[in-house]
Amino acid sequence: MEHDKISKPQHSLRVTKQRKAIFAVLQGDTSHPTAEEVYLRVREQLPHISLATVYRNLKLLARQGLIREITTGDGPHRYDFQTHEHAHFHCDRCNRVYDVELDFSTRLRHELLRRGFRVRTHDLVFRGLCPACQSLSPSD
Amino acid sequence: MEHDKISKPQHSLRVTKQRKAIFAVLQGDTSHPTAEEVYLRVREQLPHISLATVYRNLKLLARQGLIREITTGDGPHRYDFQTHEHAHFHCDRCNRVYDVELDFSTRLRHELLRRGFRVRTHDLVFRGLCPACQSLSPSD
DNA sequence: ATATTTGCAAACGCTTTGCAAAATT
DNA sequence: AATTTTGCAAAGCGTTTGCAAATAT
Numbered sequence: 001m002e003h004d005k006i007s008k009p010q011h012s013l014r015v016t017k018q019r020k021a022i023f024a025v026l027q028g029d030t031s032h033p034t035a036e037e038v039y040l041r042v043r044e045q046l047p048h049i050s051l052a053t054v055y056r057n058l059k060l061l062a063r064q065g066l067i068r069e070i071t072t073g074d075g076p077h078r079y080d081f082q083t084h085e086h087a088h089f090h091c092d093r094c095n096r097v098y099d100v101e102l103d104f105s106t107r108l109r110h111e112l113l114r115r116g117f118r119v120r121t122h123d124l125v126f127r128g129l130c131p132a133c134q135s136l137s138p139s140d
Numbered sequence: 141m142e143h144d145k146i147s148k149p150q151h152s153l154r155v156t157k158q159r160k161a162i163f164a165v166l167q168g169d170t171s172h173p174t175a176e177e178v179y180l181r182v183r184e185q186l187p188h189i190s191l192a193t194v195y196r197n198l199k200l201l202a203r204q205g206l207i208r209e210i211t212t213g214d215g216p217h218r219y220d221f222q223t224h225e226h227a228h229f230h231c232d233r234c235n236r237v238y239d240v241e242l243d244f245s246t247r248l249r250h251e252l253l254r255r256g257f258r259v260r261t262h263d264l265v266f267r268g269l270c271p272a273c274q275s276l277s278p279s280d
Numbered sequence: 281a282t283a284t285t286t287g288c289a290a291a292c293g294c295t296t297t298g299c300a301a302a303a304t305t
Numbered sequence: 306a307a308t309t310t311t312g313c314a315a316a317g318c319g320t321t322t323g324c325a326a327a328t329a330t
Binding site for chain 1: 209211212213227229232238240242244248249251252255256257258259260261262263264265266267268269270271274
C-alpha cells in the first residue's frame with residue numbers, strides 16, 4: 001500500500017456484454033454518434049443498460065485506443081470507431097461530423113517533437129458549412 | 141442559437157466598461173486563461189462584474205473574431221488574444237496550453253474546399269507532455 | 281475468491297438563460 | 306426613446322461519481 005502508484009495492477013479489461021455491445025454499435029455506425037446516441041442504440045440490445053455505463057465504457061475504450069473521442073468544441077463528444085489518422089469537419093448548421101482523410105500529422109508531430117513536446121494525440125477539427133448545407137437557403 | 145449569426149440583425153457592439161476590461165485583460169495575458177480566470181483578473185478592476193457577463197462577452201468577442209476560443213477537449217474553454225493562424229498544445233499533466241506556431245492550414249483548407257466544404261474556422265490541438273513536465277518524476 | 285463492472289441516483293463542472301434594472305447609443 | 310447590456314439567481318447540459326449488488330476472471 002505504500003507503493004500504490006507503481007504497484008497498481010494494470011486494469012485488465014473484462015469482457016462484459018455491455019462493453020461488447022457498445023463496441024459493436026460503434027463499429028457499425030459511421031455517423032460519429034454521441035454517448036447518448038450510442039446509449040439509445042445499445043438499448044435496443046440491452047434494454048437495462050445505464051447511460052453511466054455507456055459513458056464509462058466510451059471513455060475507457062478511448063483511453064485504450066480502441067476507439068477515438070472527438071471534441072467538436074460545441075456540444076457533446078462524438079465517438080469514432082476509426083482510429084487511424086484523419087481530421088474532422090463539424091457543420092455549423094446540421095451538426096454532422098464528417099471524416100476528412102488528410103495526412104498532415106507526421107510532419108507536424110515531428111515539428112512538435114523538435115520543440116520538446118511529447119505528443120500523445122491530436123485533434124484537427126474544421127468548422128463551417130458542409131456541402132449539403134451550402135445548397136440550402138440561409139433561413140431554413 | 142446556431143442560426144443567430146445568419147438571422148439576427150447587426151448586433152452593434154456597445155462599448156461598456158466591462159467589455160473593455162475583459163478585452164484588456166486578455167490582451168495582457170498570454171496564458172490562455174479560462175473564463176473563470178479572466179473573471180478573477182477583471183474583478184481587480186471591476187469588483188462588481190458578474191461571471192455571466194464575462195462568459196457573455198468572451199463568446200461575443202470570439203464570434204466577432206476579436207479573440208479566439210480554444211477547445212482543449214478537457215476542462216473549460218480557453219481564450220486567446222492571438223487570432224492569427226496557429227495551433228495549440230495542451231499538456232496532460234499541468235494543463236497549460238502552449239501556442240504552437242505552425243503554418244498548416246492554407247494547404248488543408250484548400251483541400252477541404254476542393255471537397256465542397258466551406259471552412260469558417262479550424263482548431264488543431266495536440267495533447268501530451270510538455271517539455272517542463274517530461275523532466276518530472278511520473279508520480280509528483 | 282477477488283477484482284472489476286454494473287445500475288441507480290445524486291452530484292458535478294462549466295456554461296447559458298430569464299428577468300428587471302442600468303447603461304449605451 | 307430605443308436597444309443593448311448588466312447582475313443575479315436559477316436552470317441547463319454533458320458528464321462523472323459513490324455505492325452496494327452483480328459479474329467476470
